[in-house]
Structures are given as C-alpha cells and as structure tokens.
Amino acid sequence: MSNYTGNKCPVCHKAFTDQDDIVVCPDCGTPYHRTCWPADGHCVNADKHGTGFEWKPENAAPGAEGIVCPACGAANPPASRFCSQCGAPLAQQQSRAGQGTAQQPGQAGAKRPEAEQQQNPNYRVFEIQPDDPIEGVKARDWAAFFGPSAGYYLVRFQGMAVTGRKFCVSVSAFLFGPLYFLYRKAWKPALFFAALSLLLEVPGILTLLYIAGGLPAWLSSAAFIGRLAQIGSYVNWIQMFLRGVFGVYLYRQAVLPKVQELCRSIPEGADRQAALRRVGGTSMGAMFAYLAVFALMYLAVYLYVMSLGPSALTKLTAYAQQMMNYLS
Numbered sequence: 001m002s003n004y005t006g007n008k009c010p011v012c013h014k015a016f017t018d019q020d021d022i023v024v025c026p027d028c029g030t031p032y033h034r035t036c037w038p039a040d041g042h043c044v045n046a047d048k049h050g051t052g053f054e055w056k057p058e059n060a061a062p063g064a065e066g067i068v069c070p071a072c073g074a075a076n077p078p079a080s081r082f083c084s085q086c087g088a089p090l091a092q093q094q095s096r097a098g099q100g101t102a103q104q105p106g107q108a109g110a111k112r113p114e115a116e117q118q119q120n121p122n123y124r125v126f127e128i129q130p131d132d133p134i135e136g137v138k139a140r141d142w143a144a145f146f147g148p149s150a151g152y153y154l155v156r157f158q159g160m161a162v163t164g165r166k167f168c169v170s171v172s173a174f175l176f177g178p179l180y181f182l183y184r185k186a187w188k189p190a191l192f193f194a195a196l197s198l199l200l201e202v203p204g205i206l207t208l209l210y211i212a213g214g215l216p217a218w219l220s221s222a223a224f225i226g227r228l229a230q231i232g233s234y235v236n237w238i239q240m241f242l243r244g245v246f247g248v249y250l251y252r253q254a255v256l257p258k259v260q261e262l263c264r265s266i267p268e269g270a271d272r273q274a275a276l277r278r279v280g281g282t283s284m285g286a287m288f289a290y291l292a293v294f295a296l297m298y299l300a301v302y303l304y305v306m307s308l309g310p311s312a313l314t315k316l317t318a319y320a321q322q323m324m325n326y327l328s
Contacts, residue, residue, distance in 0.1 A: 004031045007057050010044045011036035029067070030055040134158050135256055137263050144273040145259055145280030156248050166249045173247025174240055180247060182286035185279075186254035189247075194290055196239060198297065203232035205301055211319045212305045212312035255280070 004016040009032055016022060021034040025043040038044070045053060054067065130140040134157050142157065143150035156168050173180045178197050181190035203225070209215045210225045243250075258279065266272040305312050 004057070007031065009033050009036050011038070025055070028053050028055050128154050128158055132158075135161055135260065137259055138268075141263055141268075141272065141276055142259070144276040145255070147277065147281040153248070153251075157252055160249065160252060167245045168248040170244055170247035173251075174244025177240065177243055178290055179287050180243075181251065181254075182290055183282050183284070184251050184255075185281070185283050185286070186251045188254050189250040190286070193239070193243065198294070200232050200236050200239075201294075201297070203229040205297075208301065208305070208316065212308055212316050214305060214308050214312060 004020075004022055005018055006015055008015050010030060011032060014033075016031065016033075022031050023034050023037050024031045025045070027049045028043060028045050030043055030045050032038075043049070045055070128134075128139045130138070130143070132139045134142055134154065139154055139158075142154055146153045160166070160168065170180070176183075178190055178194035181187075181193060206215065206219070206225055207229055210220060210222070259276065262275055262279065263272065266275055305316065
C-alpha cells in the first residue's frame, strides 16, 4: 500500500490512503480505488497501452519507479522480469538510451537467448523471458515453483543449463547446511547433509562425556577422543566447502525431475501454476523439525550428564571456563 499512498486515483482524483482497497490495471499498473475501477474495464490510460507506458508514483524518485506486479500489486525494480513477492512474470517495458520504445518479448527483431546460444554456445543468459525454456520447463513455471526467490534461481539454473557447470557459490548453503536444503524442499540432499551433520556432532558429544567421566573404560582414551574430534573438524570443513560450491546444483538436481514430471502431467495454465506453488516454495516446518531433533539429541546428553552426579556437571563447568579464558 505504501507504493500508492499519497498518489491520486485517476477517476475520483482523491489521494490513496493506507486503508483504501486498491486495484491496478494489469497492462500498465495504474491504480484505482476498487469502487472507481471503470465499469467497462477500460483503463483511463488504455490509449497508451502497448507503447511502453507504465504508471509511475507521483512521489517516486527519478529512475526508482519500478514495475508494478499485475498479480499482487507489489513494486519491483525496473529491470525485474519476475515479481519479487509472488514470482509472477512481469510485463517488461525497458528502454535504452538512443533507442525508441523497447521491443516486447516475441516481437519481430527481438533478440532471443536461443539465437545468442547458436551464435556463441558459451553465452551466459542473464535476461530471461517468461516463456524461455530452462531444462524443458518454461521460466514462468519455474517462477511459480521458486516463489519470491525466482529471480535468483532462474538466472543460476539457466546459467548451469547453458554452460554445463555444476558449481555456483551459495553462502546460505555454506553457512546453514541442512537447513538450506530443508527450507528449499530439496529432500535428498537435505536428508544426506542432516545425517552427516548429526554424525559430525558425535566427536563433540564424546568429548563432553569424556570430560564428565561418563564414557566406558574402553572408550576413555584422551588420544582417541582428540584424534576423533580432529578428524570430525576436518570433515566438517570439507562438507561445508562442498555445500557452498555445489549447493545450488544439488538443489537443481533434487527438484528438476519433480518439476519436469509435474509440467508433463498437468496442462499449462492456472492449475499447473497452483500445483507448482504447492510443491515448491519453502518449508519452515522442515527446518524446525531438524532443529528439534538437534535439540533433543543434546537434551538427552544433558540429562545423561546430570544422572552422573554433581561432580560431572562441575567438571564440565570447569572445562567451559577454561575454554572461555583461552578464547579471551
């Protein structure tokens, strides 16, 4: 609503407020009070449609008007091809210095990525039209599947398809590991890295139990526990590096068959888009489930240490204090 507040309705000429029910023209983004939208459905700027005209807020800074999504009404940066809020394809109206009205997708003379690829197989496609195919799936369908992150993943999936490269740095995958894949609903890599991450916690747990005196005699070897912790640390850094470099590729490999099969089984249209949004997007529940398992594992360790008696907790407290002094 803040994108329209203070601007005037072209019918009643009253300024929009945060409480107004506003609709926008799907062709140019001109906003109206819902009760003011013309009964015949014709926008007051209908004569300018098809000429590159876009409604711009009266109080917007030059060059910062952006593109209004016809599906949800959200404002997007001028170069956006997909809505940052709902993933819907945007009617791109770009102009360049020294050129007239920008060519629309599909118009004669518009340079398509396929033509560029034929001229140069190593060409990297960074401008994607809604109907452009990526791995046999139209970009608009991928956008529905990705949701708000459509712009990020469309470019990277297309780049991988064109160049054949498998590496694409992802800070999220590097830092958050299983949580990244669980959030993106990439179940296979999510389960693999979740199991690996939980396994890599074992050396740390054994260290705590060793200090608390809760390990059996055959396992109570400082050298063995230290070596195990060292190996675990090395493996952890290696898997973090691999996640960060190949995280997006693993996500792509996990969801590609699912999206392709869904597009084959459901005809193009609203039903397909709805199904893609349902199976795609993100999952906060999966993240919380993993964190719950993680917390329960350490809760079990804590309860076991408590069962060893006050001396075990005292030893752990002293060890923690030593570590704090060392780090400081």
